[in-house]
Amino acid sequence: MNASGAPRVAAPQLPPLIGLELGPDADDATVTESLLSWNAAEASAIGAEISDSRLTRLPTERLSARRLRLADVEVDQPTTITWDAPRSTWRGVVVAGGSIGVLDASGSRWDNVTVRGVRIGYLNLREAAVSDVELIGCRIGTLDLAGATTTRVALSDCRVEDLDLRNRKGEHLDLRGLDVVRLNRLDGADALAGTIITDEQARLLAPALARALRITIAEEDL
Numbered sequence: 001m002n003a004s005g006a007p008r009v010a011a012p013q014l015p016p017l018i019g020l021e022l023g024p025d026a027d028d029a030t031v032t033e034s035l036l037s038w039n040a041a042e043a044s045a046i047g048a049e050i051s052d053s054r055l056t057r058l059p060t061e062r063l064s065a066r067r068l069r070l071a072d073v074e075v076d077q078p079t080t081i082t083w084d085a086p087r088s089t090w091r092g093v094v095v096a097g098g099s100i101g102v103l104d105a106s107g108s109r110w111d112n113v114t115v116r117g118v119r120i121g122y123l124n125l126r127e128a129a130v131s132d133v134e135l136i137g138c139r140i141g142t143l144d145l146a147g148a149t150t151t152r153v154a155l156s157d158c159r160v161e162d163l164d165l166r167n168r169k170g171e172h173l174d175l176r177g178l179d180v181v182r183l184n185r186l187d188g189a190d191a192l193a194g195t196i197i198t199d200e201q202a203r204l205l206a207p208a209l210a211r212a213l214r215i216t217i218a219e220e221d222l
Contacts, residue, residue, distance in 0.1 A: 005172040005196075007152045008132045009114050012072035012092045015052055024059075038063070058083065078118070086124075106144075136177075146188065165191040172196075180204050188212075 017035040024038075026045040036050070037057035044064040051071040058080040068088040078098040087107045099119040106126040113133045121141040131151035135158050142162040150170040156177035163178075166188030173195040180201050189205070189212035197205065210217055 005152060005174070007134045007154050009112050009134050010092070011094050011114070012052070012074060014054060014072070014074065017054060161185070162187075164188060167191060170194065175201065 015033050017033055020034040021037050021039055024040050024043045026043060026048055029045065029048045031050045032052050034053045036053055036055045038059045040059050041061040043059040045068055046064060047067045048065065049069040050073055054074040054076060056076050058078045060080060062082040063080060063084065065085040066087060068085050070090045070093050072092040075095040076097065078095065078100055081101040083100055083103045085105050085108065088105060089108065090110045090113050092112045094114045095118055096116045097118060101121045103120055104124045105128055106124045107128060109129045110133050111131050115138055116136040119139045123140050124144045125148050126144050127147040129149045130153055133153045134156065136156045138158045140158065140160045143160045144164045145168050146164045146166040148168050150168060150173045152172045154174035158177055159179045159182050161182065162185040163183060164187040168188065168191040171194040175195050175197050181204065186208050189208045
């Protein structure tokens with residue numbers, strides 16, 4: 001990938017942080033320069049704004065965070081069943097390690113985001129605007145990019161079981177780091193236009209691409 005197509009990502013430079021434990025109801029909260037944790041099974045942070053901070057513990061079962069705004073935030077070793085954050089805004093965010101059952105960021109805007117070494121059952125980025133994003137060393141059950149707009153997005157050393165690209169728009173989606181051998185299902189193969197894959201991936205994906213283009217592959221030559 002040329003320089004213009006590579007994700008432009010940078011980790012946040014955080015100031016000294018003060019420890020803060022948020023309660024179950026943090027709707028519309030504004031938090032900055034904090035070392036945050038939730039000591040709860042479930043919590044709500046709908047419409048909250050968090051900046052220049054580090055999250056060290058998410059609710060163990062569910063964080064409801066529609067319209068959440070994250071700016072220059074690190075999320076360390078998240079372990080939660082459901083992180084419900086549709087229509088949220090993430091800018092300058094790093095998520096590292098841990099395990100998330102469902103991360104719903106549908107309709108969200110991600111800009112300068114790195115997700116590294118995280119196990120995610122279902123990563124929902126439907127209809128999201130995703131730019132300058134790296135997924136590195138992640139294990140993902142379903143990566144849903146249906147209807148998303150991608151700009152300078154790359155997967156590196158990632159394993160995805162199901163990939164949904166239906167109606168994806170945009171360019172600079174680099175899939176060279178995707179382990180297609182373990183890809184069980186690919187929806188929307190016709191939306192691979194504008195992506196980058198390797199020669200080996202092209203061979204492995206040939207049947208799916210042929211089906212998307214309505215090409216019949218005969219078993220024998222005439």
